Amino acid sequence: MFDFKRKSKLLFTLITLLSCIYVQAQESAPTYKEMMQNTAYNFYDVVDSANAYFDTHGRGKGSGSKNFERWKNENESKYAPSGDRHNVDHYTATKAYNAILSQNNYKHKGSFDSGWEDLGPYDANNVTSHYSPGIGRVEAFWVDPTNSNTIYLGSRSGGFWKTTNGGNTWKNTTDFLVASGVRTIDVNPNNKSEILINVQHGGNGYTYGIYKSTDAGETWQPSKFIPDNLNWGGLGDNERIYEIAYHPAVANQLFIGTTQGLY
Template sequence: MNRVNLFFILGAAVLFAGAVPGGARAGTPPGPGGLIKEIHWRFLGPANMSGRIVRLAVDPSRPSTIYAASASGGLFKTTDGGTTWKAVFEKEGSVSIGAVALAPSDPKVVWVGTGEANPRNSVGWGDGVYVSRDGGRTWKHAGLEKSFQIGAIAIHPRDPDTVFVAALGRLWGPNPERGLYRTRDGGKTWELVLYVDENTGAVDVVIDPTNPDHVLAATYERRRDEFDGNHPAKRWGPGSGIWASWDGGETWRRVTAGLPTVKMGRIGFSLFPRDPRIVYALIETERVGWARGDKKTAPRPKSRPSKGRTSRRGGRRGGYLGIQGMEPSADGKGITFEVVEGGPAWKGGLRSEDTVTKINGIPVKTPRDLMQVFYSLSGGETVKVEILRGGKKKVLSIKLGFRGGGGF
């Protein structure tokens, strides 16, 4: 049994360097500052993609062939190293992509998992897994329709029909179709080989290319709420962890040695190509933001509402009014919106047919105006909201709630 070395990093920056600085002498490694100065990034596209690029898959036999998976714009392919791109996943059931992988034994076999696995405020969901056997020209739906979000796909190094899928599952609540799935027949049937509970899904999986019986998987316990500006209802929990199998996924054991002992969140893997026994794991924990040397037994710091000390994006300390869908009014006098029933604005008498013209005497004619005002407000404050209702001016006093990371 080979030993898998696990390294965890609580915060990291990834650096790709393509050349030794021109001024450096041969055999003399440049300092970090000099190396960074020599890195020049060039935008490769695709130029008309929608949302974030969440995954890349490169054909090892033809490195100029690259697949780029986007959060809400489907899958793009280049065969000339990024000079031109073509959309190859436009007519399937979902254009939100969470994972893409090429079969090592046959790069024309492409597996796609739909449903972005970045559980943020603008995430989309998918309808399962698709497979192409002609390099993305045609696709076949391969199941797992109710997995919602898929974090990663790992394909057997010699068998393109043996595939592991890390299904994160429904973000807003429990569902049974989550965890690590395996197929041995190209997606005709699936086995749930690693399952924690209905609140915990799988977010990453890797296979040792030199010994495919060795498989690592990461589970992730998280639940979104109506805001989720990275302060969701649940960001980490006991379900998150690293699991190892030494028999191709038949049995699993949880890995704990050398890992954080506090609650963990999202976990990502990277195998060292020259020695796949070495695995790097990027681990989010409940101690994110703690400085080195903080006592491990100390309670996690809690953010407190404080007047006049909101962050740029509000955070939990920002004031929450309870409106959505903001846009300038047709007459240009203010902004219109939808009022969230039961929210602070609703309780204060504001309705969706109203037009807000001022907040605390400050004119608001665009959504940006409103955001600028709210950056200086905190939950618990009472604000004066000037509105037009049926053409008549009216002033309402509304006590702000506390923002859960997003929304106004």
């Protein structure tokens, strides 16, 4: 005799068990964000995981889709065509850049000033109708507390700028460093000629490390706080430096805020 009630109960139990196994598998699987941060995962596996997530959850405002697409666009050229994120020379662009400098013997931006005229734009309203118009992003600045005519600026993709006459004229001194962005600036309170900046990729903000000047920003050299020395693996490991701060009272004590924590 067919026991419908018993068979139904067994079927329900089986479905419930399979559902639990599926949910546990989903919960234990790494998210696409975790995969992005772990170079053990192939680049294209990360892309597939992210696409599966957004296909389910949508790509609307606040979904994280735009941030992921930026990450994808910034990194695909480094890992194509294999997608392997282990055997990558993160300094390919730096080496190519240095090769160009050595071949052409470039000295300074001033070498190109003759024959060129600055045509602007000078007014943000003439540039774009975007909700946040602008003609450049300043990410850091420092004003000399005893001489307000001396000001230093750090630009997202324009480097380090200084003025010593209250802003009437400005000078850029980082055009020929390995990257164009300067996110953070701090000056030694006991020696104003000593300046530290975070040199970063102008597009994605990944750091090339902290550079140091001992002549009030005229020239720069890499400090010991660079990705290679920190075992960060170079620019391709997506690390950022957010803040540099000298202790105001303790000489030579420094704090650095990064994606890897506080140093």
